[in-house]
Amino acid sequence: MQQSKLKLHGFNNLTKSLSFNIYDVCYAKNAEQRHAYISYIDEVYNAERLTQILTQVADIIGANILNIARQDYEPQGASVTMLIAEEEVLDSDRVEDEPAPGPLPDTVLAHLDKSHITVHTYPESHPDHGVSTFRADIDVSTCGVISPLTALNYLIHSFDSDIVTMDYRVRGFTRDVEGRKHFIDHEINSIQNYLSEDTKQRYQMIDVNVYQEHLFHTKMMLKDLDLDNYLFGESSESFGLEEKEEIRRHLRREMFEIFYGRNMEPDQEV
Template identity: 40%
Template sequence: MHYIPLDIPLDLSLDILSSQTIASYNAYINETYSSKRLEVLLTKVCHAIGGNVLNIASQDYTPQGASVTLMISEEAKPESLVAHLDKSHLCIHTYPEETPQDGIAIFRVDIELSTCGVISPLKVLDYVIEAFSADVIDIDYRIRGMTRDQRGKKYFSDNDITQISDHLTKATLDKYRVKNIVMATHNLFHCKLARQTIDLKQHVFNVGSCIDRHQLSAIDEQKTKVRLTTELNELFIGK
């Protein structure tokens, strides 16, 4: 999520956004989160969980946004004779807001990782959160159906999981508020996170160049932080 107005002269109302500022922001989103860059990110995710990329399909959209889908398989390891080569997929879709609302543009990313075998998305949660500098995160982990080993034995759960936050590092947990919802009888686990503190350098578009030209007053900083905090709370609580 990005807050845009600090890239305009501070003697203007914070509610006024120039078309040039919006165009610059949209260009930044299109470049930073292009399908080519998302392909690189998803390939790293695939390799991090022990997968192998079979095929990549990607698309950039107009005016902005992108989608990437990877067909993946589990890498067979020489020392393991029970490794499966079950086909899985890894998808990402971006939904950037083209027009900011009240000076705030929300950048939403949906990632889906479906696997069958021993590779698990739980291994890369911290990496994905950090890669997008995510402010609010919804994580669903669902165990569907079953898989078998080479002896034919069924496995209905491929990971020992009590709650999703147990699979996040302390460094990640220190940055976020965390809410776990566990429906173990339905093999469904949910976790929601929201950033605890607001750093304007991470949230305000072109804040560096803006601060060089205009020294923000304490009132301006506080007003911006209140807006962002309110928005994060709404997304976290779900109202």
């Protein structure tokens, strides 16, 4: 049965914020391969590609883009920030895309109480054990009827996600026509409610939720590790059985440490 719409007094002032930390883990055997991995990530997830992903996010949640600021960094990484609005954008309100971040034009300031989408990438590597990681931080914050939760599955599938940490929070309040405050306008008890079935099957998940404060936290880690999906510039056929098991152990250790947010002892099994 479809839930009847809440009659509001004016604009829906609730702010709904969805934050992601997405991690991709890789094994790069030597310095040359590690450098090639970082270059590959920088190419695949450069500012232009990230802009395409965020533009699709805006389309999925039903938002209109007001402004885009984007930048690639040296030696690595990229950032994109979008200001978005729920209502139709008039030509007189639209601001041309900026090629690089910086102070926004004064004409945009009137929209800062609305919504935004941001992404920042952090490729990194370390010579120990040949493990490299790629992290993308994504924030989708909306006001009004549109919800960032509708873009949840698209974002997870847009990146090679080994570990995903998600936070969802509803802030502020809105009033109905009788003046009664509403601190949330939709039912939710877990971010997992909005995940597709294939995602639920592929990932191990942990929830930490504070329902009274409308705070929801979910962590996900990929269940299965197919070694060929983690070897950069190599095939599993290039390694012996013992070496493959050693690589798997280092990859799983990296994933467990990121997932649980703590370092493990050298002799601790994963």
